[in-house]
Amino acid sequence: MCAMASYETKTRRxxxxxxxxxxxxxxxxxxxxxxxxxxxxxxxxxxxxAHYTAIVKTARALEAxxxxxxxxxxxxxxxxxxxxxxxxxxxxxxxxxxxYSRAHPSRPVLTxxxxxxxxxxxxxxxxxxxxxxxxxxxxxxxxxxxxxxVYREPAPAARCSTPPPGSPRxxxxxxxxxxxxxxxxxxxxx
Amino acid sequence: MTQAExxxxxxxxxxxxxxxxxxxxxxxxxxxxxxxxxxLVKEPQRSPRRTAVLLVAKxxxxxxxxxxxxxxxxxxxxxxxxxxxxxxxxxxxxPRDYVDAHPTRPALVVEVAQSGLRLARGxxxxxxxxxxxxxxxxxxxxxxxxxVHREPARPGPARRHWGYAAIxxxxxxxxxxxxxxxxxxIRVADLLP
Numbered sequence: 341m342c343a344m345a346s347y348e349t350k351t352r353r354x355x356x357x358x359x360x361x362x363x364x365x366x367x368x369x370x371x372x373x374x375x376x377x378x379x380x381x382x383x384x385x386x387x388x389x390a391h392y393t394a395i396v397k398t399a400r401a402l403e404a405x406x407x408x409x410x411x412x413x414x415x416x417x418x419x420x421x422x423x424x425x426x427x428x429x430x431x432x433x434x435x436x437x438x439x440y441s442r443a444h445p446s447r448p449v450l451t452x453x454x455x456x457x458x459x460x461x462x463x464x465x466x467x468x469x470x471x472x473x474x475x476x477x478x479x480x481x482x483x484x485x486x487x488x489x490v491y492r493e494p495a496p497a498a499r500c501s502t503p504p505p506g507s508p509r510x511x512x513x514x515x516x517x518x519x520x521x522x523x524x525x526x527x528x529x530x
Numbered sequence: 531m532t533q534a535e536x537x538x539x540x541x542x543x544x545x546x547x548x549x550x551x552x553x554x555x556x557x558x559x560x561x562x563x564x565x566x567x568x569x570l571v572k573e574p575q576r577s578p579r580r581t582a583v584l585l586v587a588k589x590x591x592x593x594x595x596x597x598x599x600x601x602x603x604x605x606x607x608x609x610x611x612x613x614x615x616x617x618x619x620x621x622x623x624x625p626r627d628y629v630d631a632h633p634t635r636p637a638l639v640v641e642v643a644q645s646g647l648r649l650a651r652g653x654x655x656x657x658x659x660x661x662x663x664x665x666x667x668x669x670x671x672x673x674x675x676x677x678v679h680r681e682p683a684r685p686g687p688a689r690r691h692w693g694y695a696a697i698x699x700x701x702x703x704x705x706x707x708x709x710x711x712x713x714x715x716i717r718v719a720d721l722l723p
């Protein structure tokens with residue numbers, strides 16, 4: 341019955357415009373680590389010492405590698421699409437900070453997430469989000485295994501169902517995974 | 531580790547939720563309820579559901595009589611992060627008693643569920659049990675039965691979350707007596723659309 345299939349428990353989604361209005365209204369606590377990901381307000385991973393150190397080192401290395409005319413933003417908002425405003429750990433964008441005084445950058449040339457406990461989220465959810473936005477160079481600095489995972493060639497879901505052996509599996513877009521959605525029905529982490 | 535790997539949704543307090551409504555960000559009539567800090571989108575009102583809500587309200591008005599009133603799809607306050615709007619609930623007193631604040635402890639809460647059955651049995655049951663709602667009923671339009679949930683029980687070896695220790699499923703030909711209206715008998719058939 342279609343009436344049944346059409347409803348699943350979900351939370352109120354926010355557009356990026358609504359999210360920015362909420363910020364302007366002062367609804368959130370100052371410095372609250374929130375990101376808008378696909379219309380959902382997510383709480384970011386708490387900053388551990390290793391995580392923060394990795395971000396600073398990465399930003400420094402990328403500033404040096406890209407040279408003048410580029411700027412490595414750390415945990416700054418990216419206006420990715422109509423319902424996403426993530427704050428990647430490091431994002432390399434053209435120009436300098438003053439070029440973004442009116443609007444957040446939308447298409448970093450390189451996006452990096454340093455991941456400790458957020459490894460799964462960074463690979464799947466964020467990977468899918470960045471792929472859908474067409475970000476061509478996405479790195480996950482995996483602090484658990486001390487490796488760098490490099491994700492390139494964003495592709496829609498169908499093309500990546502059979503990844504070449506040995507390559508990291510490209511996160512499939514729209515894994516608004518049933519397990520995660522149905523977990524709303526339950527009393528998960530409270 | 532598995533816990534931390536799940537994306538974590540930002541939770542809202544009841545105070546913040548009230549501000550979203552005051553600032554005109556959310557409309558009071560938006561089909562949203564606050565449960566465990568989550569802004570949940572409510573199950574759509576299709577006609578069988580609406581009919582069942584009206585039938586339940588009517589039967590409960592009659593069963594409880596004087597000194598109680600029945601509200602439908604109106605907010606109740608459970609805790610700092612939960613302000614759900616149960617389909618039907620029975621509250622002591624009269625509507626004027628709640629001019630300043632929503633009711634907090636209804637004597638009976640009823641949800642009418644079709645596709646929202648998992649939510650009604652899961653997160654909602656947990657929230658009502660935690661708030662010590664003694665009598666919680668689910669009218670299941672899927673199976674055309676009444677589920678009666680009683681005896682709120684805290685998490686422990688037997689259960690991961692708050693829940694009800696006594697759950698009984700009654701068919702259309704059964705009769706149910708609300709805990710707070712011990713002399714009343716309601717035919718389950720009268721609650722079904």
